[in-house]
Structures are given as structure tokens and as C-alpha cells.
Amino acid sequence: EIVLTQSPATLSLSPGERATLSCRASQSVSTYLAWYQQKPGQAPRLLIYDASKTATGIPARFSGSGSGTDFTLTISSLEPEDFAVYYCQQRSSWPPIFGQGTKLEIK
Amino acid sequence: QVQLHQSGPGLVKPLETLSLTCSVSADSISSYYWNWIRQSPGKGLEWIGHVHQSGYINYKPSLESRVNISLDTSKNQFSLNMTSVTAADTAVYFCVRSMRGRNGLFDNWGQGTLVTVSS
Numbered sequence: 122e123i124v125l126t127q128s129p130a131t132l133s134l135s136p137g138e139r140a141t142l143s144c145r146a147s148q149s150v151s152t153y154l155a156w157y158q159q160k161p162g163q164a165p166r167l168l169i170y171d172a173s174k175t176a177t178g179i180p181a182r183f184s185g186s187g188s189g190t191d192f193t194l195t196i197s198s199l200e201p202e203d204f205a206v207y208y209c210q211q212r213s214s215w216p217p218i219f220g221q222g223t224k225l226e227i228k
Numbered sequence: 229q230v231q232l233h234q235s236g237p238g239l240v241k242p243l244e245t246l247s248l249t250c251s252v253s254a255d256s257i258s259s260y261y262w263n264w265i266r267q268s269p270g271k272g273l274e275w276i277g278h279v280h281q282s283g284y285i286n287y288k289p290s291l292e293s294r295v296n297i298s299l300d301t302s303k304n305q306f307s308l309n310m311t312s313v314t315a316a317d318t319a320v321y322f323c324v325r326s327m328r329g330r331n332g333l334f335d336n337w338g339q340g341t342l343v344t345v346s347s
Contacts, residue, residue: 153332155333155334157334164322164337164338164339164340165273165334165337166337167327167333167334167335170327170330170333170335171330176335208272208273210273210334212330212331212332212333215286215332216275216288216289217275217332217334218275219272219273219274219275220272221272222272
């Protein structure tokens with residue numbers, strides 16, 4: 122099974138700042154990498170798929186990049202509603218695997 | 229916008245069977261892969277398995293011996309049965325749709341059901 126390692130585990134930033142979250146795969150997943158946002162008591166929400174494609178209805182401040190084993194989710198200017206937990210997920214090999222998450226908290 | 233509504237008990241006794249159902253509205257259940265994913269503090273988000281109207285079913289290997297996922301197209305529902313549950317199966321269970329043409333990419337989620345395994 123592929124292992125996805127997210128860093129940092131917790132990221133403390135202020136509204137208006139730029140957030141950079143990382144996801145590293147134990148072997149190449151090509152660009153079959155997605156990012157999800159989860160708020161307390163809610164289901165995850167798809168943000169980015171195929172490494173850099175933005176899902177329907179997702180604001181333009183969210184962007185993804187990377188290929189192979191190293192991926193980045195960038196939030197260009199944090200809004201109050203962006204503070205949540207973010208997960209990466211690969212579908213290159215079966216079964217689909219999620220990372221352990223990065224908690225983005227208000228500084 | 230598709231809606232997924234989950235139903236089933238929130239408490240299951242050890243060694244009994246966990247059963248959940250997901251009702252799909254405003255969409256055809258025949259066109260997608262339908263998944264069950266669970267989330268626990270210890271294991272994070274874990275894919276359990278999926279089903280397609282074509283009859284194709286796939287499970288996570290470590291759960292395969294205890295899990296059955298089925299589809300009822302006449303009711304626009306799909307279901308999860310997990311046998312011989314233990315405390316390790318305590319989790320929030322989600323029913324989830326895969327994006328059309330992108331199996332393993334999860335674009336619509338149910339509200340989640342907390343299932344606690346306890347006597």
C-alpha cells in the first residue's frame with residue numbers, strides 16, 4: 122500500500138496569509154492526487170483533483186501542484202472559513218489511501 | 229445536486245453485524261461507483277469498498293472477509309454489511325459517490341453515521 126505523509130501536522134496562520142500544505146507519497150502516484158477539506162462534524166469536501174484541477178464551486182484561492190511523489194496545496198489568502206483539516210488522497214493504486222491530515226488553525 | 233442520506237443504527241454489539249443504507253436522490257445510481265468510507269481517530273479516513281451497477285464490487289483486502297456492499301437500483305440505494313464487529317470498527321461511516329469517469333475520486337459524501345461497537 123502507498124503511504125501518504127502530510128506536513129506539517131498543524132499549521133498556525135492568520136487570515137490573509139498564504140498557506141502551503143505538503144503531501145508526500147511513498148511511491149509515484151503520477152497526478153492521481155486529490156485534496157479534501159473537512160470541518161468539525163462535517164464530511165470531507167473535494168477541493169482539488171488530478172493534482173491541480175479545482176473541483177466545482179471551489180474558490181480560486183485554492184490551488185494544487187505537483188506530480189510523482191511530492192504535492193502541494195496552496196491557499197493564497199486565508200479566509201476565516203478556511204481553517205479546517207486538509208487531507209490528501211491517492212487513487213493511482215488500489216485501495217485508495219488518505220493522508221493523516223494537516224490541521225490549519227488560526228494563529 | 230445529488231444528495232446521499234444514510235440510515236442505520238448507531239450502536240452495534242460486539243461480534244454482531246453492522247448494517248447501513250445510503251439513499252441517493254436527484255441522480256441515477258446506475259451511472260457511478262458507490263463507496264463506503266469510514267473515519268476513526270486511530271486509523272483516519274479508510275476506504276472500505278465500492279459497488280457499481282454493472283456488478284463490479286471491490287473491497288479493501290484487510291476487510292474483505294467481513295464486508296458486503298450491495299446495490300438496489302429499484303430503490304436508488306446501496307448498503308454496507310460488516311460482520312463480527314469489534315471495538316476497532318467504531319467509526320463514523322460515510323457513503324460516498326465517485327466522480328463520473330474517475331473511480332476512486334470522491335465528490336459527494338453522505339452526512340456520516342457514528343457507529344459505536346459496544347455491549
